[in-house]
Amino acid sequence: MIKIENLTKFYGSNRAVNNISFTINDNEILGFLGPNGAGKSTTMNMIAGYLPMSAGKVTICGNDISRDPVKAKECIGYLPEIPPVYPDMRVCEYLSFCAGLKRIPIGERSKEIKRVEELLKIVDVRKKLIKNLSKGYKQRVGFAQALLGNPKFLILDEPTVGLDPNQVMEVRKIITDLRKDHSVIFSSHILSEVSAVCDRVVIISKGDIKAIDTIENLEKNYAGNLILHIKVKGDRTTASNIIELTDGVREIKSIDPEGNNFFSFTVVLDGDEETVRSALMKDLLNNDISISEIYTEKPDLEEVFVKMVNQETKSGGAKDLLRELIAADGGDPDNADDTDGKEEDQ
Amino acid sequence: MFSIYKKEVQSYFYTPFAYIVTALFMFLFTMMFNNKIASMDSSSIHFLFPEVFYNVTFYFIFIVPIMTMRSYADERKFGTEILLMTSPVNVWKIVIGKFLAALTVLVFMLLCSTAFPIFTAVHGKVVIGQLICAYIGFFLWGAMFIALGMLISSFTENSIIAAIIGEIVMFIFLFIDTFASTPFVSQFPLLQKVLYAFAAKPKFAYFSEGFIRLSDVVFFITATIIFLAWNYIVIEKRRWNRG
Incomplete structure (x- = not known):
């Protein structure tokens, strides 16, 4: 478990991260979501022990990162925003260097390197100089480095940036597969990506935590306030009265006349979508108002x-x-x- | 520590870097050597290798900063510093590993330069004792400059700036005794004494004359350790001040 308590970071007088606390449980994929400059990378750098915190505490498997850095760092694999690769090294040399840094016993190194190379599909390029690799491959080599030694926790800072859609899918799959025996913190500014792989999301903006919740809860809460569009033909006042009085309707947001006695209603719901919809249709039809169109807006999490x-x-x-x-x-x-x-x- | 050492040595020797630097060193050595031989007149059959060494030190200050300029500057530039800092390795191991790697290049250079004494020994006579002293002096002098060059490299992320500042600082080290012996400084005996204490060149001169004085050895080793410790502090401190 990684425990983050009251983490704060000042850059001079500028507060980049403001008193944030959360935990990463075992075998969990935690999404770390925020726009550019929200403090994601700063937070991750602090968790990984690269940047010291101005205040607060990070505990990894019971080891404080600032008091017992070597032990704490043994439990993590970190892929920073820019993959930390040496352009003048070959992929295999680089990985063997990283294996040494992570103190993998010499006898197991080649096996371990082979494992991550196969996992990240970089076996073909292992003899190539890193500077000759494309961005996507560099990213994968950086990812392979983080996976070396099979650390319990993986900190991935925007692992899919710069990859083509195919590679994005592959990387997501790898992350999902890692859930079995790893915990992953995974930052992104793309919500759909986070919702595709993460169990829980931390939303951060301008250094403050805005929400910590599961994707389902975020969606459910949003779905509680669905927007219903309904286009009817008939008397405007009757229709709006009926709609307003139906259970589960919070309010009518707008009414747009569309000519020819057609009106478009935008309705905010706070009840269950299905019941409201069928009740509305029944009431409207009973009052001789015909419905030409009815649909609910998909919850747009991105927005x-x-x-x-x-x-x-x-x-x-x-x-x-x-x-x-x-x-x-x-x-x-x-x-x-x-x-x-x-x-x-x- | 060993993996950092190995990686650094690879980065010197798997690229043309170490060979080019050594070639430059050998070239400078050859120039001195040729001049000495050419200017040898028939009555005096001796010329002193240590003298060649003594002259080469002047050019050496161009070589060392080139050797060390990349050591930390490039790590920062390529973002690989994060990798080192987030690995379960102590910072002092990183410092020592890098230092030893640069020292390996120095030893490689010195080994290559033994070609000249060997060549001379075939055709004449070499005073072995004096030569060994000169080599020890050169090694200690080089170790101090490497530690200094790496320290300067850790201040910046631009390797060219690291090299230029390194040259400036090493020039000061080299000419501090010339400055100390000027009539102006002689007016202030205390200042002169202090400046002489820091002058590395006269200390090296003793080595090249065939003396190993404990005080000189202590001077070079202490300076090397101080620069390495400072290097360690700079890296740790920069983490604390970042931004």
């Missing part, structure tokens, strides 16, 4: 994430934040546009 990290407010639970977001969205669409503009500026 939630973007909004979440741009929020300046307190770091409450994910659920509260999401609620706020939806409310803000429904209340004033113009405002939402403004935030979008800001994101682009950044």
Whole structure:
């Protein structure tokens, strides 16, 4: 288990990481999610013992990284953002150097190197100079280095950046396979990637933790506030009355006339999607209002994430934040546009 | 420690680097050697190898910074420093490993240079005792400069800057005694004494004349240890100050 307690990092007077705490359990894949400059790499560098912390404590398998660095570092494999490879070395030389650094007994080295080479599919390039390899291969060589010695914990800083879609899939598969006997912390700024492989997610922005939760919970909380689009033909007032009075409808966000007696309603739900939908359809049809279109918006986690990290407010639970977001969205669409503009500026 | 040593030695010898540096060293040695032989007049049949060594030290300050400029600067530039720092290795092992590797290149250079005395021995007479002293002096002098060069390399991530600053500092070391013996400094005996204490050249001169004085040996070894310790502190401290 890796335990991170009140970790803080100052760069001069600039606070890069602010008092964050979380734990990584055994056999767990933890996603570390945040936009660029959120403090992901700084945090990972601190966990791996490269950067010292301004305050706080990191304990790896019971060893404090600043008090007992050698023992703690034995338990981790680290792939930094830029793969730490020597351009003038051959892949096999590099891996054998790393095996020596990690103090793998000489007798087991060649076997261990062969294992990681096969796992990362770099057997073909093992005799090549690293400087002649493509970005994707360099990344894989760096990954192989982290896996040497089979460390219990793997810290991977954006392992899929710069890889082609095929390689991304492969790397994800490797990470998923590692779950059997490893714990992985895996940073990314791509939510779909994190949701594909991680058990739990830590969302961090500007050095603060915004949420720590499982993907399912994040999705479920968001799904609790689904948006329903419904296009009807009939009397506008009757329709809006019926919709508003249906159980599970929170509010009507907007009504757009589409001509020819057609109206489009955007409705925010807070009940179960299926029941609300069938109740609505039944009531509307009973009142002679025909429905020409009905669909629910897919929960776009990516968007939630973007909004979440741009929020300046307190770091409450994910659920509260999401609620706020939806409310803000429904209340004033113009405002939402403004935030979008800001994101682009950044 | 051994794996770092091995990797460093590989990076010197698997690339043309060590050979080019040695070639430069041999070239400078040859120039001196030829000049000495050519200027030898028939009445005096002796010329002193240590003298050649003594002259070569001047050029040596161009070679050592080139040898050591990459040792830490490149690690930082390529981001491989992270690998070393997050491996279960103590920082002092990294420092010693790198130092020993550079020392290996120095020994390689010195071994190559024995070609000249051997050649001379075939055609004339070599004073072995004096030669050995000169070699010991050269080795100690080189070790001190290597430690200094590596220290300077750890200050920057630009290897060219490391080499230039290294040359400047080594020049100061070399000319501090010339400065100390000027009439101006002679006015202040205490200052002169202090400057002489730091002057490495006169200490090396004793070696090349065939004396091994304990005080000189202690000077070079102490200086080497101080530079290595400083090197260790710089790396540890930089981690604490980063950003």
